[in-house]
Amino acid sequence: MEFVHFLELIFVVAVLLLVGIPLFGKFQYKKLVEVVNPENDEYKHLLVRKEETLISIKELEFDLSAEKISNSDYQDLRKKLEAEANEIIERLDQLEQGRKKAKSAR
Amino acid sequence: MNDIGEFTLLVALATAIYGCVSYVMAVRGNRIDLYLSADKTPLIVWGCVLISSICLWKAFLTNDFSLQYVWAYSNIELDTFYKIASFWGGQKGSLLFWTLLLTTYTVVVHFQNRKTNLRVVPYAMAVLLVIIVFFLFLINFSTNPFERIPLPPEDGRGLNPLLQNYWMVIHPPTLYLGYVGFTVPFAFAVAALISKNLDDGWIRLTRKWTLISWFFLCMGNLFGASWAYVELGWGGYWAWDPVENAAFMPLLIATAFLHSIMIQEKKDMMKVWNMSLILLTFVMTIFGTFITRSGLIQSVHTFDEATLGYYFLAFLFVILLACIALIISRLPLLKSKNQLDSFLSRESSFLFNNLVLLGIAFATFWGTIFPIISEAVRGIKITVGPPFYNQVNVPIGLALLALIGIGPVIAWRRATLSNLKKNFLKPLAAAFVAAIALLPVIPLGSRTEIYTYATFVLCVFVMACIIIEFYKGTASRMGLHEESVLGALTTVTWRNKRRYGGYIVHIGVVLIFAGIAGSQAYGTHIEKHLNPGESFKIRGYDITYEKLVAIEATNVKTRIIAQLQVERNGSHYWTAKPEKEFYKGQNQPVSEVDVLSTWKEDLYMILADFREDESATIKVYVNPMVSWMWTGGWIIAFGTMISMWPDRLEQRRRLERFRREELLFPSPAQE
Numbered sequence: 001m002e003f004v005h006f007l008e009l010i011f012v013v014a015v016l017l018l019v020g021i022p023l024f025g026k027f028q029y030k031k032l033v034e035v036v037n038p039e040n041d042e043y044k045h046l047l048v049r050k051e052e053t054l055i056s057i058k059e060l061e062f063d064l065s066a067e068k069i070s071n072s073d074y075q076d077l078r079k080k081l082e083a084e085a086n087e088i089i090e091r092l093d094q095l096e097q098g099r100k101k102a103k104s105a106r
Numbered sequence: 107m108n109d110i111g112e113f114t115l116l117v118a119l120a121t122a123i124y125g126c127v128s129y130v131m132a133v134r135g136n137r138i139d140l141y142l143s144a145d146k147t148p149l150i151v152w153g154c155v156l157i158s159s160i161c162l163w164k165a166f167l168t169n170d171f172s173l174q175y176v177w178a179y180s181n182i183e184l185d186t187f188y189k190i191a192s193f194w195g196g197q198k199g200s201l202l203f204w205t206l207l208l209t210t211y212t213v214v215v216h217f218q219n220r221k222t223n224l225r226v227v228p229y230a231m232a233v234l235l236v237i238i239v240f241f242l243f244l245i246n247f248s249t250n251p252f253e254r255i256p257l258p259p260e261d262g263r264g265l266n267p268l269l270q271n272y273w274m275v276i277h278p279p280t281l282y283l284g285y286v287g288f289t290v291p292f293a294f295a296v297a298a299l300i301s302k303n304l305d306d307g308w309i310r311l312t313r314k315w316t317l318i319s320w321f322f323l324c325m326g327n328l329f330g331a332s333w334a335y336v337e338l339g340w341g342g343y344w345a346w347d348p349v350e351n352a353a354f355m356p357l358l359i360a361t362a363f364l365h366s367i368m369i370q371e372k373k374d375m376m377k378v379w380n381m382s383l384i385l386l387t388f389v390m391t392i393f394g395t396f397i398t399r400s401g402l403i404q405s406v407h408t409f410d411e412a413t414l415g416y417y418f419l420a421f422l423f424v425i426l427l428a429c430i431a432l433i434i435s436r437l438p439l440l441k442s443k444n445q446l447d448s449f450l451s452r453e454s455s456f457l458f459n460n461l462v463l464l465g466i467a468f469a470t471f472w473g474t475i476f477p478i479i480s481e482a483v484r485g486i487k488i489t490v491g492p493p494f495y496n497q498v499n500v501p502i503g504l505a506l507l508a509l510i511g512i513g514p515v516i517a518w519r520r521a522t523l524s525n526l527k528k529n530f531l532k533p534l535a536a537a538f539v540a541a542i543a544l545l546p547v548i549p550l551g552s553r554t555e556i557y558t559y560a561t562f563v564l565c566v567f568v569m570a571c572i573i574i575e576f577y578k579g580t581a582s583r584m585g586l587h588e589e590s591v592l593g594a595l596t597t598v599t600w601r602n603k604r605r606y607g608g609y610i611v612h613i614g615v616v617l618i619f620a621g622i623a624g625s626q627a628y629g630t631h632i633e634k635h636l637n638p639g640e641s642f643k644i645r646g647y648d649i650t651y652e653k654l655v656a657i658e659a660t661n662v663k664t665r666i667i668a669q670l671q672v673e674r675n676g677s678h679y680w681t682a683k684p685e686k687e688f689y690k691g692q693n694q695p696v697s698e699v700d701v702l703s704t705w706k707e708d709l710y711m712i713l714a715d716f717r718e719d720e721s722a723t724i725k726v727y728v729n730p731m732v733s734w735m736w737t738g739g740w741i742i743a744f745g746t747m748i749s750m751w752p753d754r755l756e757q758r759r760r761l762e763r764f765r766r767e768e769l770l771f772p773s774p775a776q777e
Contacts, residue, residue, distance in 0.1 A: 004109045015117060015150055019124065022142035032138045033224045040767075045305045047763045052372060059518065062602075065586065066578035069517045070525055077519055080447075 043095050046088050053085040108173060111161025112252040118154035118209075119242040121147050122235045129232040133225070133301075141228060148216040148231065151238060152209040159206045162199060162251055166192055172258035175199060175251045181262035183662040184270075191275045192265050197399060197414070198251035200278070204395075205241040207279075207286040212238065215290055219311070226308065229297035237289055240421055244414060264662070267689045267696040273333035281326030281353055285391045287319025288356060292388035295381055299432040304377060304439045309367050314750055316367075316384075320360045321746040327353050328739040339697035339712050341631060341727035343735070346495040351474045352394030355467045359387045362463040365456045365513075372518065373453065375442035378433065379460075385429040390467075392422050397474070448520040455513040462506045469498040500557050504564060507619050510612050511568035514575055514605075532574055537567035554627055561623035565616050572609050572616075579606070601755075603748050610745030617738030624731030631727040638720055645728045647709060648673040649682075654720045662690040665698075668713040668722050672702075684713040684724070708732045 057078065064074040125147030132140035162175075166189045171177040179195040180188075194203040212234045219227045245251070291312035298308040330350065331343040344350060363383040369376050396418035433440070446453050473490040480488040515529045541563045548559045576595065579602070583594035599606040632644050636651040643649070652669045659665050667685040671678065684700040702709045707730040715723035 007110065008113050011114070011117060015121060018146045018150060019121070019128075019143045022146070023139050025139060025142070027138050027142075030138060031136050032132060032141050032228075033136060041303070041305070044307070044763075044767055047766060048306065048310075049374060051759055051763065052374075056372060056518065062579075062582065063517050065582040067582075068515075068525070068529060068578065070522065070528075073517070073520065073522055073525060077517075080519075 039095055039099070043092065046092050046095070050085060050088045050092065053081055053088060057081050057085070107161045107164055108170070108252050108254070111158040111165075112250065114154040114157045114161075115242065115246050115250075115252075118151045118158070119239065119246055121150045121154065122239045122242055125151065126232045126235040126239060129228040129235065133228040141224070144228070144231070145216075145220060147235065148209070148212045151235070152213045155202070155206050155209045155242075158252075159193070159202060162202060163190065163193055166190070169262070170258075171260070171262050172254055173251070174253045174255050177255060177259060177262045179262070179265050181264040181662070183660055184262075184265055187272075187275065188265055188270050191269075191278075194278050194282075195265055195269055195274070198245070198249045198253075200282075201241060201245050201249060202251050203279075204282055204286060205238060205245060207282055208234070208238055208241065208289060211286060211290055215293075215315075223303075223307065223311065225301050226294065226297045226303050226311075229300045230293040233293035233296045234289060237293075244417055248417065249414060264689065264691060267687060267692055267694075268337060270696075271333060271337050273329060273337070277326060277329040277333050280322050280329055284319050284321070284323025284326050285353075285356070285394060287315060287322060288360065288384075288388050288391050290315040290319070291384050295384045296429070296432065299381065299436050302436065302439055304436060306367075306370050306374070306377075309370060309380065313367065316360065316364060317746060317750050320357070320364060321743065321750070323353065323357045323360065324742055324746075325739065327357060328736070328742075332736060335732070336699060336701065337696075339699050341629070341710055341712075341725075341729065343625075343732070346470075346473065346490075346492045348397050348474045349394070351470045352390075352397045355470055355474075356387050356390040356394065358463045358467040358470070359383055359390055362460040362467075363387060366460050369453050369456055373444045373446075375444045375446075377440040377442060378437065381433055381440065383460075385425075385433075389422065389426055389429070392418060392425065396422060450516065450521045450523070450526065452513055452516045452518045452521075455509060455516055459506065459509045459513060462502055462509060465502045466499050466506070469502070470495065473498075503619070504557065504560055507561065507564045507568060507616070510615060511564070511571040514609060514612070515571050529574075533567050533570035536570035537563050540566035558623045558627035561619055565620045565623075568612065568616050572612055575609055576606070599748065603751055603753055607745045607747075607749030607751075610748060611742050612745075614738040614741030614743075614745060617734045617741060621731045621734030621736075621738060624734065625729045628730045629727060631725065633714065633723065633725045635715075635721060635723045644726050645707075646674060647679070647726075647728070649724075649726060651722060651724060654716055654722055659687075664688045666695075666713070666716060668716065668724060670711060670724065672709065680709065682709070682711045684711040686713050686716070703733045705733055705737075706730065 060069070060074060060077055060081065063069045064071070069077070125144050128140050128144035128147070131137070132144055162173075164170075165173050165176045166180050167186065169176075169180070169182050171180075175196060175198045176192075179192040179199070184192070192199070194200045212231070215234065216231060219230075291308075294308040294312045298304055327350075330353065334345070335343040360383075363380060366376055366383060367380050370380050396415060399414040399418060448454070473494050476490045477487045480486060511533060512530075515533070516526065521529075541559075544559060544562055548555060548562070550556050550559055576598075579598040580591060580595045583589060583598045584591065587594070587597075589597065630645060632642065634640075634642050636642070638651060638653050641648060641650040650671045650673070652671055655667045655669065657665045657667065665685050665687050667683050670682040670684075672680040672682055680702045682700045682702070685698045686695045687698055688695045697712055697714075700711045707728055710727040710729055712725040712727075713722060714725045
């Protein structure tokens with residue numbers, strides 16, 4: 001057997017070992033992901049929305065201090081954003097409470 | 107080594123196929139063992155492609171002409187610098203180089219995400235591997251760089267002299283880094299569609315990737331223009347060549363995407379639009395490779411052996427159909443719950459910016475494919491030249507320039523007329539002053555002159571908008587924190603990297619617009635046949651042709667240099683040395699221009715021809731404001747760096763989000 005072919009053989013064996021070993025391993029968890037929970041998705045989404053809304057409020061404050069928007073526009077938009085943020089936080093609280101109850105019931 | 111290089115390519119292909127299948131099976135069957143097995147494949151594929159690339163580089167550096175590719179693109183006399191760059195000088199090597207970059211990006215994505223987002227990441231990895239499989243299939247079975255010559259010749263044919271320029275080492279890798287980079291956001295977008303995770307998670311995961319790819323593509327375009335300027339010797343930098351267009355179109359669409367994702371992040375809307383834009387950007391990158399490798403469209407940039415058109419065309423259609431089908435099937439999930447608060451808002455200005463960018467992209471696309479369509483329909487290939495692009499794209503480009511100024515000044519969500527008046531008063535006043543000041547300087551006799559005038563006025567307007575934005579931010583910071591001007595400016599930029607980094611990028615774009623307008627409208631040139639000692643004038647420069655010098659630079663290269671003295675206002679200004687280079691075995695000589703570049707204008711000299719009696723034909727261009735474009739490019743690079751710089755606050759917020767998610771919905775630990 002030529003040296004090059006020997007190297008190729010070693011190479012193939014190494015690749016097979018690398019991808020093959022996990023297939024015969026034992027793992028604490030069998031599943032890759034939990035069964036899809038729509039509440040989890042909503043919770044994740046709301047966390048991002050909350051963050052974005054709070055950032056928008058901060059930017060609005062910055063725009064006011066930079067005199068980019070008038071005080072009345074600022075008040076209107078801030079009210080709107082605060083209402084959005086409250087709505088999101090209330091829903092987040094609901095989800096957290098619901099989850100905690102479900103956990104304690106188990 | 108060549109056997110090893112060829113063999114590892116086959117192993118890479120087999121492993122990539124296994125990786126695709128096992129990633130999909132792992133996520134479909136929810137099997138961690140399969141995922142951990144698939145998890146090894148990106149690294150193996152990358153390792154194999156890297157070994158193969160090293161083998162090819164070694165063949166170039168050791169003059170191994172038993173490889174057809176090395177013979178075709180190198181020779182013994184070629185500088186080591188260019189031997190390294192010859193790797194991507196032809197179709198075969200360029201595809202291997204593309205695959206090397208793609209696998210490298212894939213490995214980085216793999217290490218960044220292998221333990222998070224396990225509902226999306228396996229699909230994204232599978233998509234990346236499918237694309238790698240396509241390229242590896244071509245390399246292995248259609249255009250193998252390790253193809254042998256039975257009786258190896260003693261020397262190679264050599265690299266095309268036009269490619270023997272330092273830009274050859276910089277421009278293609280930069281452009282490829284941009285092209286290839288868009289595969290990552292594309293893969294995550296497709297993964298989000300398949301896995302139905304259609305919030306803006308995929309955008310957040312890939313925002314930096316999009317920005318990096320955009321940056322490289324932008325720089326690649328500018329480097330390409332710079333290369334064309336110094337190497338092709340026609341005095342210009344952009345010719346609306348199909349291959350130039352192919353690199354320009356994804357840049358335009360990606361720019362639209364970068365702006366519209368801000369609306370999705372802020373308002374959770376425009377999901378279908380953003381999805382379509384990133385898919386289209388990727389499709390356009392494949393379209394670009396199709397153009398250079400199909401041989402269907404004539405271009406100075408196409409590869410000699412452009413034979414892969416049908417493969418790329420088929421791949422293009424499959425991607426396009428799959429993406430359209432995926433988007434249609436997920437339409438109900440992509441529906442936005444929110445609407446625009448007001449027509450007068452930054453969001454709507456971004457929408458206009460998107461339409462304008464897509465308008466330019468579509469016009470460019472139409473002009474690029476028109477020769478194919480005309481040949482298919484009427485049997486005559488009608489080439490579309492620069493007049494078409496200039497006629498269509500210049501007015502749309504001016505609208506875009508105006509929007510660059512308007513967008514940042516309007517507040518998010520809603521702006522009132524009184525505020526708009528207040529915010530635009532100063533920039534409009536600046537533009538008005540510029541309009542008055544420029545009237546005597548710029549005659550308005552032709553359409554070109556009107557466009558140039560409008561461009562300069564708009565540039566002033568946009569610069570005023572940006573400067574006022576910086577001023578307002580700095581003043582606000584100074585008022586609140588008692589900081590110095592420089593301190594407040596630095597802090598306000600550093601704390602709002604995305605916003606102010608973006609503004610800096612806009613400054614660069616304004617300089618590019620000004621540079622294009624100035625050089626296109628006020629450039630002039632002259633061609634003279636001169637004997638030694640004869641002089642001529644152009645735009646205040648007195649140019650005297652002195653002599654012709656011949657130098658045997660290497661065994662294969664002879665340089666014929668014309669020496670010219672340039673005087674300005676009666677005193678010596680510059681000694682120009684344009685030349686022609688003759689390469690052994692090449693029929694056509696190559697012009698090496700000599701350029702003196704200042705902020706005001708470039709003095710650009712070409713040795714067009716010469717005779718044995720030492721007389722020479724000299725072509726001189728005076729190109730105003732070209733250096734503004736290159737400066738604009740560096741400013742774009744600086745602004746993009748600021749925008750991309752990791753934001754500690756953002757990282758903290760993300761960690762806090764993960765912590766809360768984990769607390770409430772713990773995911774199974776990995777490994």
